Amino acid sequence: MNFSHSPKTLDLTRRVEQFIQKHILPIETLLHTSPLSPNPNWKEWQLDSAIEDLKTLAKKEGLWNLFLPEVSGLSNTEYAPLAEAMGYSLIAPEVFNCNAPDTGNMEVLWKYGTEQQKETWLKPLLEGSIRSVFCMTEPDVASSDATNMRATINDKGDHLLINGTKWWSTGIGHPNCKIAIFMGLSNPEAAKHAQHSMVLVPLDTEGVNIKRMLPVFGTYDTPYGHGEVSFENVKVPKSNLIGGLGKGFEIAQGRLGPGRIHHCMRMIGASERALQLMIDRGKSRTAFGKNLLELGGNMDLIANARMEIDMARLLVMKTAYLLDTLGIRGALSEVSQIKVVAPAVACKIIDQAMQLFGGKGLSNDTPLAGLYAYARTLRLADGPDEVHRNVVAKIEIKKYRES
Structure with missing residues (x-):
């Protein structure tokens, strides 16, 4: 089996990762450390001009609308590692115009919209001028x-x-x-x-x-x-x-398959970010005369995180491949599997990273709290874990009834 990505995907992944490191993470740090507004009045919420400038730069560098096969030329399998890279930061998906729910809505309009609907709404969404x-x-x-x-x-x-x-x-x-x-x-x-x-x-x-x-x-x-x-x-x-x-449910099925792949790959990226932060923290602090990584079962946590991330990634990549080759009908079980697995793995690893950071891990001095909120929310969004487990179980049981 060949687990390597195409040269096109490897090049785009490298460029996305470099863009995030060079342009997005410095802005993210400023946003995390700025005072939080408890104001629930969304009419007073303001856009950050730095993010809008980055969107212009990403578009200029050709890192724009990568999620949409008809625009980017990328399959689900080819786009998956790019979504993972974007999951490294909560603000990255919007910078590349690859953020939910806009991606799903654009897919709906591309596949099912009339020419008038595309001109009026899809075009400005693809341009990033509206949400x-x-x-x-x-x-x-x-x-x-x-x-x-x-x-x-x-x-x-x-x-x-x-x-x-x-x-x-x-x-x-x-x-x-x-x-x-x-x-x-x-x-x-x-x-x-x-x-x-x-x-x-x-x-x-x-x-x-x-x-x-x-x-x-x-x-x-x-x-x-x-x-x-x-x-x-x-x-x-x-x-x-x-x-x-x-036609609502027919459209919803087409919308949610690729969208769940995107979410789950971003969860892999969030897990990788948490693991890196956990290791950096553990290496930089000592307690009771030892490096934090050497205390308790922290080495086991690192090892288990590595194994669980890799297993989740392989399952997501398999699902992406099945979507590309068989369509949503041929990947129903796998789509539900990753929707349970990826957020659960992320929640677990992010929680362990917060534990290693102590009080700082609960604050906005790190991205961990925001990443945890996203991961925990995803266990409900696009269908709760229980519904997806039920789908997997029914499909599994049906195999044995037919044998």
């Missing part, structure tokens, strides 16, 4: 089962009428967020997975109300953030419908 949000999760139902969605999309002839409340809508706090992809119940009498649709809703449409921003572990993740949004008798033209009524 977007995906409104799916709801506060009043168990959203781990997406068929529970109760927000509605009603066909009124010349327009669509939208009602409902969504929350944990990631990215809606960004000052440049202009468009939402709203998923709701449109065909209640249809088959279970043909009842929902996706619609483009400009955030300045009458009836769209961002009610509040939701903190994670007490911080609002400015200027991105997760919000609770109400849609009250929101009217949009039928031309804003994506793919047709009842």
